[in-house]
């Protein structure tokens with residue numbers, strides 16, 4: 171990132187996901203929310219009626235170049251199936267920002283959605299794929315339409331890499347959600363990513379509330395730590411032609427699983443990283459624990475607000491936070507995001 175532009179935003183642009191119905195999704199499932207919508211602060215829903223309008227989103231984006239924000243991760247819901255995303259990327263890239271698109275990958279099969287990512291100079295595209303085994307992937311990431319499962323995602327990745335050709339951008343990577351059911355995918359998905367010609371791969375631990383109906387089936391516990399460490403060791407030993415999270419990441423994942431909450435000295439949340447939810451609310455980070463603990467006077471929105479008024483120049487020292495969890499671990503590969511230039515040194519934790 172450019173000097174003085176050291177803040178990253180994780181921007182959940184839209185609530186709806188027309189692509190998949192992932193059973194563990196941070197946005198919950200439409201089945202459960204059509205019975206009862208969540209009302210707690212910061213709890214996301216694919217059915218939320220409160221997303222900002224296109225004009226509100228684009229107006230805020232136009233203020234970002236005049237702020238310390240240097241990198242924006244566009245996530246969802248599914249951002250690529252929201253038409254104005256192309257206009258949004260155009261504004262962000264014209265303003266000199268780095269843009270990373272986080273997608274389910276199916277939309278990459280459409281030239282009208284894929285080609286503009288290359289033409290507009292998107293810096294990276296992170297595609298979600300949980301397993302080298304199509305059956306496992308499609309069990310937990312079921313597509314909404316027949317034919318949009320594992321094979322379509324892999325085809326989308328290949329189509330983007332082929333369309334990019336020898337150009338240096340966008341970098342293309344795979345993010346996979348690791349649960350107690352797919353620990354070998356810590357190595358197997360990056361191996362697949364390397365075969366496809368990807369540039370990076372990130373295995374990320376599943377983050378579920380203790381009361382979630384899949385916690386007992388999917389969440390990692392201390393008893394999974396030896397296997398977790400073994401598979402990460404195999405991954406780093408495999409020496410794949412890919413950028414991976416820094417080596418300390420495996421220790422962070424193990425720490426999050428072993429000690430669900432703990433102190434993080436100098437956390438990047440609220441200093442070099444912020445999270446925006448689809449209704450425009452700005453949080454220091456997407457951690458449910460952190461959002462619940464945020465004082466009312468710090469509840470802020472991007473609606474009718476300029477970015478420079480929301481994001482002061484980072485101190486670089488971060489903020490001490492006593493709420494370390496899997497949610498935080500999933501942010502580390504975003505803030506250091508080594509496939510592009512790092513934003514700051516790795517947080518001091520192993």
Ligand SMILES: C[S@@+](CC[C@H](N)C(=O)[O-])C[C@H]1O[C@@H](n2cnc3c(N)ncnc32)[C@H](O)[C@@H]1O
Pocket residue numbers: 187194195196197245246247248249272273274296297298345346347374375376377378500
């Ligand atoms: C919410 S999705 C939005 C972008 C896009 N729809 C996608 O699937 O990549 C962003 C990332 O969060 C991951 N994710 C969703 N729910 C999760 C959970 N409970 N724990 C860990 N990662 C999760 C997804 O697999 C995906 O990599």
Ligand code: SF4
Pocket residue numbers: 187189190191192195196197246247248274298311
């Ligand atoms: S594709 Fe992304 S937003 Fe859609 S349900 Fe899956 S994880 Fe959630």
